[in-house]
Amino acid sequence: MRHLQVAAIGTVLVFNAGTAMRSAVIAGDSGDPSRFTYARLYCTSDGDTHFENVTVELAKNRIAPPAAPIYVGGNLPASGVYFSGFEPDWGAGDLENRLNHPAPAAQFVTVLHGVFSVTSTDGETRQFRTGDVLRVEDTSPCKGHITVVGDQGGYLMVTR
Numbered sequence: 001m002r003h004l005q006v007a008a009i010g011t012v013l014v015f016n017a018g019t020a021m022r023s024a025v026i027a028g029d030s031g032d033p034s035r036f037t038y039a040r041l042y043c044t045s046d047g048d049t050h051f052e053n054v055t056v057e058l059a060k061n062r063i064a065p066p067a068a069p070i071y072v073g074g075n076l077p078a079s080g081v082y083f084s085g086f087e088p089d090w091g092a093g094d095l096e097n098r099l100n101h102p103a104p105a106a107q108f109v110t111v112l113h114g115v116f117s118v119t120s121t122d123g124e125t126r127q128f129r130t131g132d133v134l135r136v137e138d139t140s141p142c143k144g145h146i147t148v149v150g151d152q153g154g155y156l157m158v159t160r
Contacts, residue, residue: 033071034058038133039126041103041118043142049100049120054135078108084156086114091148095119102144103136107160110134114154119146 037055044050058071094101100121111132118134119125121143128134138144 040135043138049138086149100144102140110157112155115150
């Protein structure tokens with residue numbers, strides 16, 4: 001699968017078979033370490049899913065003295081972390097058959113390796129690459145989303 005990447009402000013547009021797919025907003029694009037932006041997939045009352053970008057404000061904090069202060073924020077509780085591996089093209093059949101699935105729980109997903117395309121029920125597709133962070137909140141009874149893994153397979157770290 002060949003992709004033509006075109007830089008835009010804070011995003012990468014990827015064209016594949018005439019369909020535009022929007023990449024995740026890269027957190028470091030602004031060059032400002034006091035802000036971190038990630039994608040959120042959420043559900044509306046009609047059960048449909050949509051993407052939005054969420055920016056977390058970070059404040060300088062000395063969390064590991066004597067090390068210099070770093071920017072910290074978004075202190076959210078987590079109960080566990082797991083890793084998952086995906087074979088190449090996992091989910092391609094689901095996309096072909098328009099088979100959505102809800103997230104098993106509200107969780108943060110960090111791409112450790114590979115390319116993951118996620119399509120919401122409103123038709124928007126975003127691609128997530130190594131280092132990208134996505135918050136999925138489209139749990140049942142939401143209609144969910146479709147995830148397709150690139151042709152190289154991939155790994156995710158999931159934090160609940």
